[in-house]
Amino acid sequence: MTEVKRTGQHVRSRLSRARVLQTAVAVADQGGIGALTIRTLAQELGVKPMSVYYYVLNKEAILDGIVDNVFSEIVLPRVGADWRAEMRRRAHSVRTVLGRHSWAIGLLESRPRPGPATLRHHDAVLGTLRSAGFSREMTAHAYALIDSFSYGFALQEASLPFEAQHIVADGSEPDATLFTDDQYPHMAAMVSEHYVQPGYRFSDEFDFGLNLILDALDATLSVD
Amino acid sequence: MTEVKRTGQHVRSRLSRARVLQTAVAVADQGGIGALTIRTLAQELGVKPMSVYYYVLNKEAILDGIVDNVFSEIVLPRVGADWRAEMRRRAHSVRTVLGRHSWAIGLLESRPRPGPATLRHHDAVLGTLRSAGFSREMTAHAYALIDSFSYGFALQEASLPFEAQHIVADGSEPDATLFTDDQYPHMAAMVSEHYVQPGYRFSDEFDFGLNLILDALDATLSVD
DNA sequence: TTCCGCTTTCGTACTATGTATGGTAACGTC
DNA sequence: GACGTTACCATACATAGTACGAAAGCGGAA
Known part of the structure; x- marks a missing residue:
């Protein structure tokens, strides 16, 4: 052994x-x-x-540790570089990494003590935003907004009830009964007419949301 | 007994x-x-x-059940009413409810089978957006975006390392060493010059982000 | 009343898990 | 080789989920 x-x-x-x-x-x-x-x-x-x-020390320490390990996998934005590119790169990295270790998302809620990698990470994000010209206030706004979106998106992806795989791989429609049910007409319509349509992938929603957020944040910069 | x-x-x-x-x-x-x-x-x-x-059936079923119970506490948007008001009301409700039961956030990731309250909820959201004039595509975008933000914000709030309580109630600065550390200069600056400032409350970031998102979504409506 | 069958509740026991307590083995140093 | 330090481990206990089957409560039939 x-x-x-x-x-x-x-x-x-x-x-x-x-x-x-x-x-x-x-x-x-x-x-x-x-x-x-x-x-x-x-x-x-x-x-x-x-x-x-x-x-x-104990299992709790292991959980704290692996969450920090996961954070260390996320790419650091470069302070001073183009903020949109850096924020986009980082957000995509968050999504990818949290997708790879989706159990970590569930651990986040209950782990209020960040590890060194997590702190280093946050530091880089704040630095990038500040050096892009955002005020302290706007930096706090942007930071909360971008992170909320990134984490929340990863959380939704982790708990998706229908995935391309299911729908495609599964010969029998997966729980179609649930969605076709008359009780949920709007949902049924959206599922059949959009979500299960060939070209649709939930993961694509990430870029839409991220672009919308970055554009809107950018707009506050030029006004300022 | x-x-x-x-x-x-x-x-x-x-x-x-x-x-x-x-x-x-x-x-x-x-x-x-x-x-x-x-x-x-x-x-x-x-x-x-x-x-x-x-x-x-077993403990897993209890977990599924209580997550659905939590969803049932979230206010339903009214299909046909002013979509911004309804979405704002619902988003605030999401935040409040998930704040009240923050353990539920951690459960979401690992629970891909939604219960009836959850489905009813999603149905109402989709209906409200569709009846507001959003295309199927835009509805999917908006839905993913708003929910990502709401869940992610609740997740962040649940795992906040510093809370007003800590900072105020605790006579001794709470882990100030961590943040004052030279290793995290931007973070240290933001904490000392902004986050711990009297008027600051992280929870206020919710409205900023939500307004930004709703405004941007609204803009796509009028263009359309 | 007595009996019966169904619904609801429980007693016992087995397995898995975190970890307290105190070894024991390996290794560097004299 | 003796010894203290470092790294690893054997045993044991409390607590977890839950399988299995029995018991207790109930309504009606006889």
Whole structure:
């Protein structure tokens, strides 16, 4: 199970906080956050359960840690560069990363203590907006708005009841009964006439919303 | 503990799916979602643990159910009425309700099967937008945008690291070290010069973002 | 009243999980 | 080689969800 080690030299498989967190992310990615238990984590690490407690205080600390790990995957906007391009790049990164680790979205609500990567991230966003000429007030506005949209979009994507896959892959219409139901006429109409239409992908809504927001924010800059 | 019952008449405390879910919401509101266990729930219902399984398939079903219960608290937009007023009213309701039951935000990600209240809700939103004159395409855009913002804002509020309470009530500055740190200069500046300033409340950002979004959506209507 | 069958509630017990407590093994240093 | 420090682990306990099947309450039929 463990690796060979030579005099004073560990060849591999040395535990560390970083390895614990990385592996925890991998486990959650694979089986959802519910699959992340101390025991599965230890197994994946090739180690016995109690060993992980040498590197982490408790499971809560692991959750805090992996959320911060996820944040570290998000691309940092470059302070001083064109703010729209940077904000767009970052927003797309948020969506991609939170899509890859959708369990992290659910963890956000209940984790009020940000880690270093999270702070570094926020710092870069604020810096980019400020250096673009936004006032402190407008920076706060823009920051809350862009993040709300990005997180909320990721949250919606994670909980989508119908996905292209379902609809296409599933021979039988998926819960069509639910939507075709007369109880929800507008929904039924939108689903049949728009959402399930060939070209439609919910993910495309991201760019629409983001552009609308960035345009409107941009407008406040030139007025100012 | 249980109530008196007369011949054929139960005076109170009869279990039911509705009562189970209501109580579950109450328990989660009080102690967080972590406090919601079958045993605490049963206790609160004045019943033994296994009794709740007569009304619910399993704990997952309870979680699905309470999320739908939360949605039922959100005010429905009135189809046909002034869409901006209705959307604003609904968005505020979303924020209020999700603020009251912030554990529900974390549950959303992982619960792709909406309940009846949720569907009714979405139906009303879609109907309101459609009857306001938005095309199907624009309705889909607007719907995704408004909801992303609302959910995301609630999510951010739930995970705010600094709250007026903390800052005011806590004699000792709360983790001021974190923010004053030179590592995060822009953040430190924004915190000290804006966020902790007397008049500032994060919750006010909601109206800014919402107005910006509604204005921009409105503009597409008149152009059309 | 007694019996019966249905609905509702519960007792017991098994498995999984987080983790407290205190080992034990490995390793660098003298 | 002895020893303190670091890294890992064995055991055990409290708490979780819930399978399984029994019991208790009820309305009506006999």
